[in-house]
Amino acid sequence: MGAGQAEDAARYDPQAVEAKWQARWEETGAFRARPDDSRPPYYVLEMFPYPSGRLHMGHVRNYSIGDVIARQRRMQGHAVLHPIGWDAFGLPAENAAIKHGVHPARWTYDNIAHMRGQLRRLGFSYDWERELATCDPRYYRWEQLFFLRMLARDLAYKRRSSVNWCPTCATVLANEQVVDGGCWRCGTAVELRELEQWYLRITAYAEELLRDLDRLPGWPERVVAMQRNWIGRSEGAEIRFPLEGRDGEVAVFTTRPDTLFGVTFMSLAPEHPLAGTLAAGTPHEASVAAFVARMRARGRSERAVGKEGIATGAFCRHPLTGARLPIYIASFVLMEYGTGAVMAVPAHDQRDFEFARAHGLPVTVVVQPEGERLDPATMPSAWEGPGTLVDSGEFSGLASEVAKGRIAETLAAHGRGGPTVSYRLRDWGISRQRYWGAPIPVVYCERCGMVPVPEEDLPVVLPQDVTLSGRGGSPLATHDAFVRTQCGRCGGPARRETDTMDTFVESSWYFARYCSPADEREAFAPAEVAYWLGSRGVDEYIGGIEHAVLHLLYSRFFTKVLRDLGFLALDEPFRHLFTQGMVIKDGAAMSKSRGNVVEPDDLIARYGADTARLFCLFAAPPERDLDWSDAGVEGMSRFLHRLWRLVHRVRDRLPPPGTPLPPAVATPDRDLHRLTHVTIRRVTDDVVGRLHFNTAISAIMELTTGLDEAAENAGGAVLREAVDAALKLLAPFVPHVASELWEATGHTTSLDVERWPAVDPAALVQEAVELPVQVNGKVRAHITVAAGADETQVLAAALADARVQAHLGGRALRRHVVVPGRLVSLVA
């Protein structure tokens, strides 16, 4: 079709427009982040993706949200750091290698290349020069350094214990990575295995991690709550019960020291060290060993049914009364919590109660609730509430709350325990028996034992030439050239550690590395870190809620460790956290098995990136789940086409950019002028304050509708102001089409660096306002009064209205309320 220029311009072609602007941004390095002391810094970060192969709509939404913030803050005059990278280690790469014979590195970097292309095609304003991949030795060498420094400070250590084992992934999982008794990645039921593992001492920071949650007002409450629960601080007492007839004691943790005189037996976890030894050489030995073996074979969730147990035949003594207490092994006692042993008080703990009834053990009531008398013989369940102590020696008669402290003190005086605090949080197990991860930089010397790799020998590079069988065991263990090495201390023969680190370690500090991703001498260049992170941390961190106690807890821990190691001057990594909702279609999350996946590539090919972004931002406020709607996408596309036509229709009437408004905007133009500034105010509030992009976009839509209606008659300068404002306000959402129209309306500057429009309060002033009038609580009329009218005038106008008169029906006015600018309320 012999298209003239006019026809070309009249047609919005997103593909062409987007290609043009993406090329220009790349040429000019428009989004390069440089510290600039004349500007306030702003660091906006989205959780970096795992390079799974392709983006999904959740990514598009996540990164669209971040990009609006980045672009808007830039226009507000901030120097903005908006980086992107790849969480590139992990099991899928290794599984793909086993299945398809591709090397994990190849698979990973191919995926990165493809996904990088997708991100560029969406027009996100990243500083691509800061892109990093965690599988790059130039990245993980610093992680190995942190590990060595942690090792030197006893914040990293190795210990043998029972750990969560995923048989499908053939590796160990941290407690945080076990979800409902299954693997967080594949869902397979987790088994317990006895293994020697590396741990990071996150428990040393339990108190600070908990306390500083109060310093995170910019975090969603529920994430804070989840972390608080996860850390699980509880105050109570440690109490030690001496064993009968042998040396040693059983230590327990209890939150109810007040019930100490109600203890009738002891319960140990099957993994408790005493579980194997107490019955040794007695008639109980075989049955206890069998029970322990049976329990150990069970996973955590299988154990959670029923209250099984067995007597060891051994006894301990009550620390205050000397009473003889039988020791049991019980299925429900967890080795990971407290001391792995529980003092059983059946009258006042439901679990102990059920166990006692099942095993015919005595029940002793020592706390009587107010207005009730518990009878051990007939009570149907334990009384776990407060009350008055009975049968508790010198403590009888005390309120249970008071008795807690008294008994704990008395125990301390007798050297049998004392007040203490227990946490649910366990140390973070980071050993993984897999290949595609960062090597743990230690060696095992025949002479010196475990020896850290000297810092100057870092990085310990992951070898490329491995065979991945998928048959379990760390693949590195079979790599002779890797394993065989020299001791860094004595130079003798040594074996390398063949476990790799949990990939959550890499993602715990990447946000800081973005400050100086290419620095070869230091992990974090001080000047860059001081500027971008300072003591504030990331200004806005955006991602899914699923990492509430994984990544987000580990990152907080790492930040505090790096601070204490002198790498950062930061207490908390993320000043403000934004958790976006999921993308839902047909009532469920998009997934291949459901067949409800929308491919970003298809969407972009059909409508362009601007439409894809706009829909993600418009369909719901970002913290809520987003219901996908193909028709809704059409609507967004229509809006952009309409905008395009509108701007091209009016562009010939626009005076040159920068034409000043007349000193006083005259009446027919006032409405558009006012609408422009009302919109600026609404959009600014929504984007800066609440991050409610859906309402910001609808406000801009209203402006374009108003513009459309006023276009024929509006004066040039006011029209220019409205068009410019609309394009600037749209720039963060739909940067390509906004830039193109900006250029089409005669601007020679780049829209990306334009200043965000400011509200002119004078423009908001109205000459007359319409007010609703309520009579006895119902709106009965509308009156128009001068904007500055005082209460008397407004009331007079309301009473003069015929409909108001009719509804008053001649009755006397009993009361009136005039809210200036809002309404009039009359009571008759």
Next chain:
RNA sequence: GCGAGAGUGGCGGAAUUGGCAGACGCACGAGAUUUAGGAUCUCGCGGGCAACCAUGGGGGUUCGAAUCCCCCCUCUCGCACCA
């Protein structure tokens, strides 16, 4: 059980501090234009003929409640034998 959040038209959602409930978009209906359109434009669009009734249900506070208070129901998410 504990913790967090949500419940508003046919649908997604709006109402920022108690002040005109339903902005904006979708879907739908009518019309215009068009060779045609799943393009574009205009109008309409919670229910009810109306008085009125409507923000999960029931009470309350108030001149006025989607919004605040009390009780209840439903749904989503997280944690859960944590001693």
